[in-house]
C-alpha cells in the first residue's frame with residue numbers, strides 16, 4: 001500500500017487500514033504516539049496481525065482498533081497489543097466493551113507471556129499427553145536402556161537431562177553418554193552447592209566425555225531483590241527453591257518437550273509410583289531408572305566403575321544444596337533432604353509450582 005494512502009488524522013495520530021503492509025505501516029507511524037487500525041469487517045483478521053507486528057517492532061504508543069467489531073473479539077484484540085477498541089455498529093454509537101472473551105485464543109500474546117495456551121497449543125498438549133500415556137504402558141517395568149532408547153526415538157532433539165551431579169547422578173549421565181550423547185545436560189547451579197559437588201561435576205564431565213552441559217543460574221536481579229543476604233532458605237525454603245531452581249529451570253525449558261530425570265520409585269514420597277514416562281500437564285518426564293532397586297544401582301556403579309560423589313563416603317545418600325542436605329541412614333534414601341521440613345521435593349517436578357512460575361513470567365509455553 002502506498003504511503004499516501006495511510007491517513008494521518010492528527011499531528012501525532014495515524015489511521016491505518018487493517019490490510020496495510022507492515023513495512024509501509026512502520027514508516028507511516030514514525031513519530032506518532034497514537035495509531036488507529038481500521039477493520040473493514042469483524043471477519044477480517046489482518047488488523048490483529050498488524051497490531052502484533054507493530055508492537056513487536058517497538059511501537060509503544062496508544063493502539064486503537066476501530067470498525068464493526070464484535071464484543072467477543074475485545075479480549076483477543078487487547079492481547080494483540082491494542083489499548084482500546086471502538087466497536088462501531090451500524091445500529092448504534094461506538095462503544096467500548098469487554099464481555100470476558102471467547103473460550104479459545106488463537107494467537108499468542110505478542111512478545112509476552114500468556115497463561116492461556118492457544119487452541120493450537122491445547123491440541124499439541126493433548127497429543128503430547130496421549131503419546132506419554134501410551135509410552136508409559138509400553139515401557140512399564142522396562143530397563144533404563146530400553147526406556148531411554150525408546151525416548152530418544154520419540155523425543156530425540158527435543159529432550160534434555162536434568163542432573164544434580166549428586167549421589168546417584170553418574171549412572172544416568174553414563175547412560176545418556178552411551179545412548180544419546182548429544183542430549184543437553186541441565187545443571188541447576190543454585191549458588192548453594194557443596195564445593196565437592198561442583199568439583200565432582202567437572203570430574204564426571206571429563207570422565208564421561210559429556211559435551212553438552214548447560215549450567216543454569218538464578219537471575220541476578222531476582223536474587224538481589226528476593227534473597228539479598230543469601231539466607232532465604234532459612235526464612236522460606238519453598239520460595240528459595242522457587243527462586244534458585246524452579247524459575248531458572250523454567251526459563252531453560254522452552255526448546256524441550258521432554259526431560260530425563262534420575263528419579264526412582266525407591267526414593268519414596270511422590271516418587272513411589274512414578275511410571276517410565278509421564279506427562280505433567282506441560283512436558284514429558286522420562287524416568288529410565290524408575291524401576292531399579294538400590295542394589296541394582298550399586299551393581300551398575302560397580303560394573304561401570306563409575307566414580308562416586310565425594311560425600312557419599314560420609315553417609316550422604318541424596319545430595320543437593322548444603323543448607324538443605326544432611327547424611328541419611330539408608331543408601332538411596334532422601335531422608336537427609338530438607339530434614340525437619342514438611343516437604344521432600346524442591347518443586348521442579350511439581351506441575352502446580354511450574355504453573356505458578358509460568359504465570360510469574362518465567363516460562364513461555366511453545
Ligand code: SF4
Pocket residue numbers: 190192233236237238240241242244245320321322323324346
Ligand atoms: S534446596 Fe535449600 S538452599 Fe537450595 S534452593 Fe532449595 S531451599 Fe534454597
